[in-house]
Amino acid sequence: MGYSILPSTDLAGLAGDIANSQAAILTGGTPVVRPPEPIVASWKRAQEAGLAAERHAPPVIGITELDRRRAVHPLTPIIGSLQRLFEDSVDDAQMMMGIFDAEGLLLWRGGSRRVLSLGESLTFVEGSQWDEPSTATTAISLVIEKPRPLRVFGAEHYSRPLHDWYCAAAPIHDPRTGDLLGIVDLSGPALSWQPSATMLANTIATIGEHELSRLHLGRLADLRSGAAPQLAAIRGPALVVDEAGWVADSRGVTAPRRVATPAEGDHQFVPGMGMCISEPVGEGWLIRPVGPVNPVRAELDLRGEPTLVVGGDEEWRTVLTRRHAQILLLLSRSGESGLTAAALSHHLFGDGEHLVTVRAEMSRLRRAVGALVASRPYRLAPGVSLTMAADSDESSLEVTDALTPVRDDLPEPPRRPRGGRHQRPA
Known part of the structure; x- marks a missing residue:
């Protein structure tokens, strides 16, 4: 029942078998072949959500909002490197690359004029949304669901307008936290499928993570060098951190990797240092205790x-x-x-x-x-x-047994305003 796509595979024949099998699976019939389980599960979620297989119309945000999201996205400093890597590695005029954010918004794309024009007919344009509620089963939506490299071929897509296409995608993680930052997607006509596409997407994503790590370490090194005189003048424990709280240097304390995002004049606690105050230094912060060091x-x-x-x-x-x-x-x-x-x-x-x-x-x-x-x-x-x-009759939080799953329908508590001694960290 399962299948692999090899250089010798009859792509047209396989595409037809998958299309027939999708129809069978979604109507309770017997499929000719069975796609990977994540794809079938996505089909069923799309069907249960009432998404029409005949329709493909991802929403598109305006250019102003697109520019705003690009400006603040962590991948912006390395996007030129990723685009050059794609251009240098691919001479296939029928393959295009998209770089998406962690929610499936297409931020940047590249490829030949011909394939980009074909992509535009499917709304593969910058600013389009490709998460599962917007486009059903795609490599992008599956990577959002479970971040790992994978491909979606032909009728493995839920939407019929995408049946003539393939996409291979891989996640880009924040090398510091492991959080999903974005997705690399390589796409083209299904019958021009390249067996190496998934591996290439993963290679581009991995190089992107290395670039992010290199930039981060470089910024910390610059901050460490620039703040050395101020840190040397401090008596007792102190930290130098960047604008997001990542520690660049320390003295007199075993430093954590990261502290809460500092703000000038705010007090925050740091284990091993107690209550601390932040002062600007270069493009970061100098953090020092304002009281005795206590547990x-x-x-x-x-x-x-x-x-x-x-x-x-x-x-x-x-x-x-x-x-x-x-x-x-x-x-x-x-x-x-x-x-x-x-x-x-x-x-x-x-x-x-x-x-x-x-x-x-x-x-x-x-x-x-x-x-x-x-x-x-x-x-x-x-x-x-x-x-x-806690009150003796506390039940809304179910804290009497911390192993009980938290209910998702509970409302979020309101946030208190900043100011005074009752503050919420930035």
Whole structure:
């Protein structure tokens, strides 16, 4: 029932078999061949969502919004390198490349004029949206669902207007956090399928990740060099971090890889340093203690909106989502051994299949609470202790059993405004 696409494969014959099999699978019949399970699962989701197989009309944002998204996207500094790599590696006039963001928006594209013109007939244009709700089953939508290199050939696409095309895609991850940043997609007419397309897409994505890592390390080195005089003048522990909180240099303390995003005059806690203040230095920040170095004692207050309170010379607090509150409880109960992304997925969702969601939640949680949470595996940072305060009849958060999955339909708590001593980290 399964199949592979080899250089000797009869592409036209296989395309017909897949088209017949798609119709059979979606109507309860017996397929001639059976595509990979992620593709079949995507077909069924599209069918259940009421998407019409005859229709293909991805939404397209305006040029102003497209320019704004490009300007702030992490891949912008390396997009020229990726485009040149594609141009130097491909002499196929029937292959085009698209670079998408993590939500499936096409930010940049390249290829011959002929194939780009064909792509425009399918709305493969910059600013078009290619996630599953917009375009059903494509390599882009499948990589968003589970980030790994893959291809979609001919009628493996759910939408019939795409049956004459193939696409091969690979994820680009943030080398610092592992978060999905974007997707490389190579596409062309199905009968011109190149067996090396998936490998080439993955190679471009991997080189992109290396470029991002090189740029990041270079910026940290420049910041470290420029801030050396100020850091040398500090007595006691101190950190030099970039604008996003990544540590470039330190003295007198075992530095974490990253702290919460600094802001001038704001107080934040750093394990091993206690409550700290941030001062601009070059294109980053100098972080130093404003009080004695003590273990960090935090309390998760569940007697209203979930609120994390860190005691010390100056109390610091932030409102959390219900899911983030439950994750903190899970990490506290796990002790020094911590929890992997797969383990957290099992605790929160009842299975290990939500790794992308877990990593995204952990990224947001660490932005909210800074260096309270460590990673690899996820755990409370050394020196951090967490207690809980809750009403005896507390049930909306289901904190009496932190292994109970969090309900997705619970509303997000409102955010408190910045200012004074009650602040939310940037």
